[in-house]
Amino acid sequence: MATESRGTEGGARPKVTITAIAQEAGVSVPTVSRVVNGRSDVSPETRARVEDLLRVHGYRRRQRVPGDRAALVDLVFNDLDSPWAVEIIRGVEEVAHQDGVGTVVSAIHGRAGSARQWLKNLRARASDGVILVTSVLEPVVHEELRRLNVPIVVVDPAGSPALDAPTVGATNWAGGMAATEHLLSLGHRRIGLIAGPPRLLCSRARLDGHRAALEAAGVPFDPALVVQGDFYHESGFHGCDQLMDAGSPPTAVFASSDQMALGAIEALRRRGLRVPEDVSIVGFDDLPEVRWSAPPLTTVRQPLADMGKLAARTVLRQARGEEIESPRVELATQLVVRSSTAAPAAG
Amino acid sequence: MATESRGTEGGARPKVTITAIAQEAGVSVPTVSRVVNGRSDVSPETRARVEDLLRVHGYRRRQRVPGDRAALVDLVFNDLDSPWAVEIIRGVEEVAHQDGVGTVVSAIHGRAGSARQWLKNLRARASDGVILVTSVLEPVVHEELRRLNVPIVVVDPAGSPALDAPTVGATNWAGGMAATEHLLSLGHRRIGLIAGPPRLLCSRARLDGHRAALEAAGVPFDPALVVQGDFYHESGFHGCDQLMDAGSPPTAVFASSDQMALGAIEALRRRGLRVPEDVSIVGFDDLPEVRWSAPPLTTVRQPLADMGKLAARTVLRQARGEEIESPRVELATQLVVRSSTAAPAAG
Numbered sequence: 001m002a003t004e005s006r007g008t009e010g011g012a013r014p015k016v017t018i019t020a021i022a023q024e025a026g027v028s029v030p031t032v033s034r035v036v037n038g039r040s041d042v043s044p045e046t047r048a049r050v051e052d053l054l055r056v057h058g059y060r061r062r063q064r065v066p067g068d069r070a071a072l073v074d075l076v077f078n079d080l081d082s083p084w085a086v087e088i089i090r091g092v093e094e095v096a097h098q099d100g101v102g103t104v105v106s107a108i109h110g111r112a113g114s115a116r117q118w119l120k121n122l123r124a125r126a127s128d129g130v131i132l133v134t135s136v137l138e139p140v141v142h143e144e145l146r147r148l149n150v151p152i153v154v155v156d157p158a159g160s161p162a163l164d165a166p167t168v169g170a171t172n173w174a175g176g177m178a179a180t181e182h183l184l185s186l187g188h189r190r191i192g193l194i195a196g197p198p199r200l201l202c203s204r205a206r207l208d209g210h211r212a213a214l215e216a217a218g219v220p221f222d223p224a225l226v227v228q229g230d231f232y233h234e235s236g237f238h239g240c241d242q243l244m245d246a247g248s249p250p251t252a253v254f255a256s257s258d259q260m261a262l263g264a265i266e267a268l269r270r271r272g273l274r275v276p277e278d279v280s281i282v283g284f285d286d287l288p289e290v291r292w293s294a295p296p297l298t299t300v301r302q303p304l305a306d307m308g309k310l311a312a313r314t315v316l317r318q319a320r321g322e323e324i325e326s327p328r329v330e331l332a333t334q335l336v337v338r339s340s341t342a343a344p345a346a347g
Numbered sequence: 348m349a350t351e352s353r354g355t356e357g358g359a360r361p362k363v364t365i366t367a368i369a370q371e372a373g374v375s376v377p378t379v380s381r382v383v384n385g386r387s388d389v390s391p392e393t394r395a396r397v398e399d400l401l402r403v404h405g406y407r408r409r410q411r412v413p414g415d416r417a418a419l420v421d422l423v424f425n426d427l428d429s430p431w432a433v434e435i436i437r438g439v440e441e442v443a444h445q446d447g448v449g450t451v452v453s454a455i456h457g458r459a460g461s462a463r464q465w466l467k468n469l470r471a472r473a474s475d476g477v478i479l480v481t482s483v484l485e486p487v488v489h490e491e492l493r494r495l496n497v498p499i500v501v502v503d504p505a506g507s508p509a510l511d512a513p514t515v516g517a518t519n520w521a522g523g524m525a526a527t528e529h530l531l532s533l534g535h536r537r538i539g540l541i542a543g544p545p546r547l548l549c550s551r552a553r554l555d556g557h558r559a560a561l562e563a564a565g566v567p568f569d570p571a572l573v574v575q576g577d578f579y580h581e582s583g584f585h586g587c588d589q590l591m592d593a594g595s596p597p598t599a600v601f602a603s604s605d606q607m608a609l610g611a612i613e614a615l616r617r618r619g620l621r622v623p624e625d626v627s628i629v630g631f632d633d634l635p636e637v638r639w640s641a642p643p644l645t646t647v648r649q650p651l652a653d654m655g656k657l658a659a660r661t662v663l664r665q666a667r668g669e670e671i672e673s674p675r676v677e678l679a680t681q682l683v684v685r686s687s688t689a690a691p692a693a694g
Binding site: 098114121125296 | 430445640
């Protein structure tokens with residue numbers, strides 16, 4: 001079996017762990033991991049010292065050799081509950097498929113039991129790499145992934161990236177700025193924001209971009225115009241209601257996910273308010289279906305499929321022991337103007 | 348390697364194919380396949396004759412034995428371009444994950460080259476089973492799948508099921524009937540239908556259900572009120588325009604997919620017509636996001652995730668050599684009434 005033979009082909013020689021190598025080299029485990037994975041962000045001296053120790057101890061890198069290839073990548077989501085997910089899957093699958101590699105899709109539901117089951121499955125199938133599209137992994141899962149020494153790429157790292165792994169994201173700050181600049185250019189001055197979960201880096205970046213656009217235009221930032229959402233429809237619905245119930249409601253709302261934007265449109269519709277005649281709405285993501293919302297949504301496009309493709313290319317490069325271009329890549333977002341935004345109503 | 352050892356563990360004994368067994372037994376290849384896969388729809392005499400020949404020739408069933416387990420199922424779509432897909436993936440993944448089995452997701456884009464690449468990958472990874480959510484596979488792909496003798500389940504079989512494999516679908520006819528009965532009960536008499544691709548069985552079943560409801564209510568079926576769509580948004584948009592341009596436009600439209608229903612709502616919005624005040628719309632699928640369309644969509648729920656779960660359970664049973672309950676299962680659809688339907692406007 002491929003699984004059992006990994007790392008033990010040296011015969012009776014005891015397995016050496018990267019933890020042991022790290023101790024002997026006097027460097028951190030992530031640093032050894034970087035050397036093993038061919039990453040460029042290690043000093044030449046450290047790399048040489050670690051490489052020497054790896055050689056001395058007969059450490060076997062995980063790599064594809066004929067007969068020892070799973071030809072699989074694991075793509076892991078917290079939940080498969082969003083059209084967002086299928087865009088990422090599409091990108092990963094396209095690159096992997098061409099390379100003869102299968103894309104194993106899992107959801108771990110933020111539950112420890114489910115994550116442990118996934119780790120068990122991952123170990124058994126000896127995947128060539130892991131693409132994580134999931135925000136919060138428990139420390140024990142990090143530890144286990146490190147121990148497995150499997151190449152990892154994180155897509156759109158949500159929290160502080162605790163794993164020492166390359167990440168692929170989108171230019172969330174620039175996207176937030178573009179959304180609010182668009183509304184300002186139409187003449188809006190009171191602009192509400194339905195923000196994403198504050199523990200996620202992407203939410204904070206979109207909020208900061210929004211603020212930066214306001215400040216650049218000399219419009220004071222009003223914290224009363226910011227409400228909290230969780231990226232799902234329902235929170236956009238309630239968040240928009242909250243904004244419209246305020247003493248001086250906004251004439252435009254930037255919802256920092258498309259799903260929240262659709263929820264906001266529904267909240268306005270129930271109040272008898274028209275989009276964009278009474279209130280303008282901008283979303284974030286550009287899910288395929290928002291071209292068909294009523295009205296078609298002005299939004300900030302995240303290149304989700306392209307992010308999936310880049311993540312797949314990166315993890316497959318690592319699996320082949322090749323160097324990767326950069327440990328942190330952000331792909332450009334782009335404002336897409338449709339029919340949910342207009343100049344504010346006179347008066 | 349697991350792949351190479353399959354079916355050759357008998358040592359130097361030449362491989363026997365199911366085609367050879369079929370010839371010798373004087374039965375069809377699908378019949379031998381049914382016996383091999385533990386299906387119940389074979390006469391006891393035929394089963395005994397085939398089992399004897401399998402034993403005589405030392406035919407090795409693909410089955411899980413320790414050390415010879417891929418612990419993978421392949422889930423194959425034509426395209427990963429719809430929120431529809433993620434619902435199916437969610438169901439399959441949930442069952443497979445619990446069973447320690449990985450779900451390998453692929454898209455073959457209806458292209459021969461892509462299907463051949465997938466077959467090559469499938470062969471290499473020796474999946475335990477295949478779930479096809481794809482309409483048209485070329486005959487050569489059928490042939491190759493049969494040769495691989497891997498358990499197959501077809502979800503929502505689109506055309507005439509050419510593969511001899513169990514299928515999982517939804518009650519499309521009853522769903523079509525329920526949609527139109529709902530509109531009739533609100534008082535509509537001129538009801539347009541945006542049909543799905545005629546080559547797909549599910550489209551035809553929805554159309555027939557619609558017709559049956561009309562006939563049961565004594566409302567004559569008017570072919571001028573049926574337009575052709577392809578299940579995607581754009582065709583709903585144009586189809587609805589076509590219906591409204593007719594001399595005597597409908598007061599309600601049954602779009603036989605949610606995506607076409609959203610396209611139809613957008614066509615009406617652009618004409619300045621309100622849903623449901625001016626025209627009622629019913630969809631089909633109940634994708635998660637149509638709870639948040641403007642207005643929230645009345646639709647016929649297809650239990651897509653449940654269909655995925657049942658498909659996964661069925662293919663895993665086959666992989667373990669267990670009998671399956673039934674070669675053809677349809678899960679119930681259900682009308683979900685939201686805000687896109689109302690009584691026709693007076694006059």
